[in-house]
Amino acid sequence: MKDCMNKGAVIVYKRGENGAGFVTKDKTFDVEGIKAERANITGAGDVFNAAFIYKILSNQRLENSLIFANEIASEYVNTGDYSF
Numbered sequence: 001m002k003d004c005m006n007k008g009a010v011i012v013y014k015r016g017e018n019g020a021g022f023v024t025k026d027k028t029f030d031v032e033g034i035k036a037e038r039a040n041i042t043g044a045g046d047v048f049n050a051a052f053i054y055k056i057l058s059n060q061r062l063e064n065s066l067i068f069a070n071e072i073a074s075e076y077v078n079t080g081d082y083s084f
Helices: 002-006 044-057 062-079
Strands: 011-014 020-023 028-031
Touching: 011 044, 020 062, 028 062, 044 062
Parallel strands: none
Antiparallel strands: 011 020, 020 028
């Protein structure tokens, strides 16, 4: 894993209602979870991943991408819907 980190890998971890974070070679960043009513949890991780990648491909910083993905996934869990 050290080789991957030295080559610029980003490890993103999701903790559900406890938030999410990422680790790079030089940085660790966490966001707090957002209280959710759990209307729909099926696919929430996929929504998170899609939102995170969407922001990365839009040239957003890792921190902003993680915050956005966390918010979108929480909205999806609460309402069963999301919008980018």
